[in-house]
Amino acid sequence: MSASTLLRRTALYATRPSLSRTIAGPQFSQRLASTLAIFEQRDGKLAPSAQNVVTAAKQLGNPVVGFVAGKSAKEVAEQAANIEGVDKVVYVANEAYEKGLPESYAPLVAENAADDVTHIISMHSAFGKNVMPRLAALLDVQQISDVVSIESPDTFVRPIYAGNAISTVQSRDTKKLITIRGTAFGNSPAGGAAAEVVEGKDSKHEGNMEWVREDLAVSDRPDLDTASKVVSGGRGLKDKENFDKIMIPLADAMGAAIGASRAAVDSGFADNSLQVGQTGKVVAPELYLSVGISGAIQHLAGMKDSKVIAAINKDADAPIFQVADVGLVADLFKAVPELTEKLKK
Ligand SMILES: Cc1cc2nc3c(=O)[nH]c(=O)nc-3n(C[C@H](O)[C@H](O)[C@H](O)COP(=O)(O)OP(=O)(O)OC[C@H]3O[C@@H](n4cnc5c(N)ncnc54)[C@H](O)[C@@H]3O)c2cc1C
Incomplete structure (x- = not known):
């Protein structure tokens, strides 16, 4: 389908x-x-x-x-x-x-x-x-x-x-x-x-499991699950250094949570907890801006219910444009810093 x-x-x-x-x-x-x-x-x-x-x-x-x-x-x-x-x-x-x-x-x-x-x-x-x-x-x-x-x-x-x-x-x-x-x-x-x-009633149930510890990713940014705006980065960002350099200022300028595609997470650009999609989080913010994400069906499963979907991708045929309300065919390394500067103003 x-x-x-x-x-x-x-x-x-x-x-x-x-x-x-x-x-x-x-x-x-x-x-x-x-x-x-x-x-x-x-x-x-x-x-x-x-x-x-x-x-x-x-x-x-x-x-x-x-x-x-x-x-x-x-x-x-x-x-x-x-x-x-x-x-x-x-x-x-x-x-x-x-x-x-x-x-x-x-x-x-x-x-x-x-x-x-x-x-x-x-x-x-x-x-x-x-x-x-x-x-x-x-x-x-x-x-x-x-x-x-x-x-x-x-x-x-x-x-x-x-x-x-x-x-x-x-x-x-x-x-x-x-x-x-x-x-x-x-x-x-x-x-x-x-x-x-x-x-309530409590018969003091005991399981055969013991809680050892949890490692939580701490962030001052809005929570990905509930944020009204999400900016999500994909493999198009090439590496973690670029992901941080491009996506963090964009998120800060918009007051948005950061998400990522599975390819970006698997390549170590972003933490696991930021993955959006079938095997990640399902989000439905007011605005979802995808950057360098192709729009695989497994990614769409996690964000297609967003109210407005915007996408930046250099490939005009990328499937993400089939679901985007607003699309920009451009090199993200040029377009995103320009957008961030404009948003800051
Ligand atoms: C069982 C299963 C579960 C999965 N679950 C998930 C999931 O939960 N979430 C998920 O995201 N994926 C999931 N996937 C993986 C999914 O199929 C895709 O592989 C993945 O979403 C691709 O990530 P991507 O779009 O970042 O990378 P790619 O598909 O490689 O796309 C990168 C995009 O960046 C663009 N680009 C490159 N350079 C630039 C540039 N300079 N400027 C602008 N654009 C550029 C390219 O044109 C391309 O469209 C799952 C797969 C399977 C099999």
Whole structure:
């Protein structure tokens, strides 16, 4: 399937009316049913993705019960209680769950997923991809991954083959386990609400894994996952020295996050955490500017939902121009420094 077919399908999908209006009515609500929304946290701070999870959870039509575990889970639960659409938050304050290791976290969620829980929902993040399959196995149900649209409480839309096709799936499981693509669901506002916060059950689950350490890339720039502007560099930059010399000033002038193609990451121009695409991050900023990136289908899978796509490439036939709203056929080593200077002014 060509990239243009892919885009046409995406465009059709994007212009569909909001589903929340059509499904949130009482016709889908079941008595005593509820949705368990699993929130992520780090060092006592609720992850912003909780707001996307709540948006999706609300579309299922039942009361939304948040769930969080970790050392400072009570404080995190109080933050989550402020999100509009959350009816209750259950927390388990125990340091053993701080890092979300699936071997202990999955049985904990299963223990707290009361009989009335019809849906369990989380982000399609590293955490969700880690915990949810194990939870699905424990509950003996089928996981529905990377959902981009909720058609009804049992029918979900998800991309397959790196976004080359869109599949609609229906589940008959009594508990439906869903991971969502955050960029497909807006942020449920936080601030005005005050949901009930209650302590959950904890049978002190122990896994056979031990958290050893994490190496985090620290940056003052906007976070690639949530930035409204992203500038991404590819193999066309030739080496790491050029990548830093060209892309960092451009990102600073635009207030943008930096991304990279897999070729750029594999060649050592940029950190792994900056990879955009099928095997990297999926982003959908207001503006995505690609520099020296050809536009392979695996790269498009990670950025094609961006609101405006701009591309600079010296090859007029590069596939990236098929998806770009704005394109510049030029030598990046000349065009980008000029653009950066103009942006600074
Ligand atoms: C299973 C699988 C998963 C993958 N996952 C990902 C993924 O997650 N993300 C990803 O990005 N890729 C992924 N890939 C790799 C993907 O297929 C491409 O190889 C990769 O995206 C190419 O990166 P690139 O565009 O930087 O390099 P290239 O394809 O080599 O393109 C470089 C571009 O730079 C342009 N250029 C060169 N010099 C200049 C200049 N001076 N001025 C302007 N333009 C210039 C060239 O015209 C060319 O279009 C995956 C591949 C596989 C098989």
